[in-house]
Amino acid sequence: MPSPQDNPNDQDIYQEHVLDHYEDPYNRGPLATATHAHDGKNPLCGDKIHIDLRLDADGRVAEAWFEGDGCVISQASASMLLEAIEGKTIEEVENFSAEKMLELFGPRLTPNRQKCCLLSWKVVQGALKRPVGTEADPSVTENDDELDTKTSFGGPSLEEEQ
Incomplete structure (x- = not known):
């Protein structure tokens, strides 16, 4: 007769998947050939993410790399996201x-932990608008704030967390 350990529930499978991405992340490190880059942080828990993208002539994400410090959720979600967006068009990434x-991350998260998970997503959205070697466009920072208001999942706002 199989033991309960032989049939892990979905939550256990997701947690293993999360830990796999945290312990052996996809494309962690700098990308010397980046065409676009952006940084972001979550002041609530100190998570920091930097994302480098290389967009090809066809408007696709040819490479996506990240560096960062923070909790398991923020770092694992960055790995998952970059693996998912490589090869996608800019429009597909913008519509993600x-x-x-x-959903990509898996386990259900509290509102504050959702912010950890969504940090890399916000940084990718910003990176698409920040070509390397150009002056930072002030509207990109405004768009980052706009992403916060469009992606409210409850809990305190970033302003309230500081």
Whole structure:
């Protein structure tokens, strides 16, 4: 007769998947050939993410790399997201919603932990608008704030967390 350990529930499978991405992340490190890059942080828990993208002539994400420090959720979700967006068009990445990011991550998260998961998603959205070697466009920072209001999942706002 199989033991309960032989049939892990979905939550256990997701947790193993999360830990795999945390312990052996996809494309962690700098990308010398990046065409676009952006940084972001979550002041609530100190998570930091930097994402480098290389977009090809066809408007696709040819490579996506990240560096960062923070909790298991923020770092694992960055790995998962970059693996998922490589080869996608800019439009497909722009249309990848916060809800899809939470689905990609797997386990259900509290509102504050959702912010950890969504940090890399927000940084990718910003990176698409920040070519390397150009002045930062002030509207990109405004768009980052706009992403916060469009992706409210409850809990305190970033302003309230500081």
